[in-house]
Amino acid sequence: MDCSDGSHPKMIRGTIIPADFYKSDDVVAIAQQLLGKVLVFQTERSKVAGCIIETEAYAGITDKASHAYGGLLTKRTEVMFREGGIAYVYLCYGLHALFNVVSSARNTPHAVLIRGIIPLEGLDIMESNLGRKVNIVKDGIGPGRLTRLLGISKALNGVRLDGAAGLHISDYGIQIDAEAIISCPRIGVAYAGEDALLDYRFKVDVDYAIGQIKKGSPELRPASL
DNA sequence: AACAAGATTAACT
DNA sequence: GTTAATCTTGTTA
Structure with missing residues (x-):
């Protein structure tokens, strides 16, 4: 049983990423650096969190x-x-909410699409969001899947990622080595001509990520692992 | 005003 | 491998 009233003493582990992190012009670096960070969404009644394992730079x-x-x-x-430092959530194919991190300065519209997470906390809430049991590996991978799993909707479009609206990204000390990052072309952007060839998609192997989660944050292991 | 395509997914064959 | 589901936006008329 989880304590979901938001005042659990054991929960204080992560450090919220400071606003300056999002102001860099280097959206590719931000996409890489977000790997291993923890996306958290909490309301008065619930808290869900997952470790980011796949991103794309735009x-x-x-x-x-x-x-x-x-x-x-x-x-x-x-x-x-x-x-930079806010959420861009839009509806894709009329069906799926896709969550992005807006970065850089005003009028420099860079964004990082979050494409995969490993569920860490709030499995009961996630199960309720899905309407069925959570598959720890599958249900967090896919940009539309993870928003459904975490309960992120268009209602969060434009909110700051400092936790004021319940949404933030934290550093829980999960270490992702540069050599572990796999770069490849982005998904679903064939229409983008030569830019479709850019290696702007970044991910880490699921098993590697789970190992690093256990190493960096022993008490906060992926549920059921 | 109508239409096509899209930073996707689940359920089929 | 194919397809239906179905919202936002740009294009065409």
């Missing part, structure tokens, strides 16, 4: 795969143009 107005390519400013992309 490099603003010069990247043909980016929604903000060419400086395209619409109701949907508007949050990408704000100062």
